[in-house]
Amino acid sequence: MDGITRGDRRALARALTHVEADTPAGREILAALYARTGRAQTIGVTGSAGAGKSTLVSVLAREERRRGRTVGIIAVDPSSPFSHGAILGDRIRMQDLTADSGVFMRSMASRGNLGGLSESAGGAIDLLDAAGYDVVIVETVGAGQDEVEVANAAGTTVLVTNPGAGDEIQSMKAGLMEVAQVMVVNKADLAGADTAVAQLRALLAIAGPSAWAPPILKATARSGEGIVELVDAIDRHQEHLRTSEHAVEERRLLAERQVVALARAALHREALVAATANGALAALVEDVATRTRDPRSAAEALLVALREAWTQAGKTRG
Ligand SMILES: Nc1nc2c(ncn2[C@@H]2O[C@H](COP(=O)(O)OP(=O)(O)OP(=O)(O)O)[C@@H](O)[C@H]2O)c(=O)[nH]1
Numbered sequence: 001m002d003g004i005t006r007g008d009r010r011a012l013a014r015a016l017t018h019v020e021a022d023t024p025a026g027r028e029i030l031a032a033l034y035a036r037t038g039r040a041q042t043i044g045v046t047g048s049a050g051a052g053k054s055t056l057v058s059v060l061a062r063e064e065r066r067r068g069r070t071v072g073i074i075a076v077d078p079s080s081p082f083s084h085g086a087i088l089g090d091r092i093r094m095q096d097l098t099a100d101s102g103v104f105m106r107s108m109a110s111r112g113n114l115g116g117l118s119e120s121a122g123g124a125i126d127l128l129d130a131a132g133y134d135v136v137i138v139e140t141v142g143a144g145q146d147e148v149e150v151a152n153a154a155g156t157t158v159l160v161t162n163p164g165a166g167d168e169i170q171s172m173k174a175g176l177m178e179v180a181q182v183m184v185v186n187k188a189d190l191a192g193a194d195t196a197v198a199q200l201r202a203l204l205a206i207a208g209p210s211a212w213a214p215p216i217l218k219a220t221a222r223s224g225e226g227i228v229e230l231v232d233a234i235d236r237h238q239e240h241l242r243t244s245e246h247a248v249e250e251r252r253l254l255a256e257r258q259v260v261a262l263a264r265a266a267l268h269r270e271a272l273v274a275a276t277a278n279g280a281l282a283a284l285v286e287d288v289a290t291r292t293r294d295p296r297s298a299a300e301a302l303l304v305a306l307r308e309a310w311t312q313a314g315k316t317r318g
């Protein structure tokens with residue numbers, strides 16, 4: 001554990017492996033190091049597949065380095081554990097960063113949809129923060145619940161979209177719009193960037209005024225255009241996080257969201273394990289599939305069975 005805070009990269013890599021696999025050792029490390037977190041600027045970069053997030057992260061990291069800050073990067077690989085295409089592509093894109101001792105980079109596989117991703121990515125952010133990186137960037141793909149929760153674990157979330165992604169922007173989950181504090185229309189070298197900016201602006205206008213008005217920027221990650229402005233915007237938001245009159249309140253809200261999200265994920269997992277183990281789920285599923293029972297009463301029955309199982313477990317434990 002001392003190794004991590006002394007900047008030992010191998011100790012950090014080992015700890016990340018534990019956090020990713022959610023082992024008891026990983027939990028212990030996170031608990032012990034949590035008091036050292038809160039110093040890094042934590043940045044989430046999210047958006048749809050192929051939006052240019054990895055390219056953006058690499059130029060973003062370079063600009064942070066130019067400003068004298070060390071950078072930790074976590075890329076959550078959305079593809080299956082058997083296809084490492086995304087990771088390989090990212091390696092090539094980020095090649096010159098890997099030679100820099102002020103940069104630490106790690107790819108993580110997403111582990112299904114039971115909150116595993118948000119748990120392990122949140123843990124990885126904490127770990128890199130505690131290890132002393134000035135800036136911690138996490139890249140995630142998509143706009144699902146997982147990404148929203150990862151976003152909650154980062155101080156500033158950057159939403160990356162593209163010109164011509166109008167329909168996607170319109171249908172974007174309201175939740176993600178709410179948690180993105182900086183919006184970037186990347187690939188501004190392509191036609192339609194201004195239209196995309198206008199669409200985002202219209203969506204934000206519907207959301208109404210708030211203490212922080214998310215800036216909407218244009219960038220061309222491939223050439224690095226607009227990246228200085230992006231880092232400036234992130235810096236401004238981080239400053240807002242520290243100094244706004246609502247800062248304490250917002251930190252509390254963030255903490256609440258994190259605790260609730262983690263508890264929900266754990267509960268979900270535990271419930272599914274219990275329901276699968278005692279066969280209650282399979283029996284109810286069969287009933288619903290054959291229309292001998294409606295799904296709502298089946299869900300009720302499942303909850304009753306789970307409460308019984310938990311009560312029993314509580315008795316044997318107590
Ligand atoms: N024209 C243009 N292409 C870009 C720009 N930025 C990235 N790209 C290209 O977009 C493609 C996807 O880039 P990535 O950075 O891998 O995108 P990503 O969002 O990380 O992709 P996933 O992680 O697979 O979801 C690549 O071919 C990039 O070269 C840009 O500013 N302009």
Ligand SMILES: [Mg+2]
Nearest residue numbers: 053054090139
């Ligand atoms: Mg990527």
